[in-house]
Amino acid sequence: MAKTWYPIIDRDKCMSCGTCVDFCAHGVYELDGDGQPVVKAPENCVEFCRGCAKICPEEAISYYGDSER
Ligand code: SF4
Numbered sequence: 001m002a003k004t005w006y007p008i009i010d011r012d013k014c015m016s017c018g019t020c021v022d023f024c025a026h027g028v029y030e031l032d033g034d035g036q037p038v039v040k041a042p043e044n045c046v047e048f049c050r051g052c053a054k055i056c057p058e059e060a061i062s063y064y065g066d067s068e069r
């Protein structure tokens with residue numbers, strides 16, 4: 001089954017603070033070589049969690065599959 005829920009980072013808003021990477025207990029994010037967060041394991045994301053979007057200081061995170069976005 002195709003994954004229908006995972007985070008999307010708005011590159012124009014993200015300031016690479018790393019908060020989302022530290023916050024997510026499911027290893028969805030990883031920092032790339034430039035210190036920018038990347039969605040490394042979208043399949044690990046918990047449907048309707050929204051935890052990382054709430055703690056992102058730049059409101060840079062939305063979700064694929066979210067009808068509210
Ligand atoms: S918490 Fe938000 S601003 Fe910080 S690295 Fe993650 S997406 Fe970027």
Ligand code: SF4
Nearest residue numbers: 024045046049050052
């Ligand atoms: S929504 Fe939850 S499980 Fe998915 S990446 Fe964010 S904190 Fe991790």
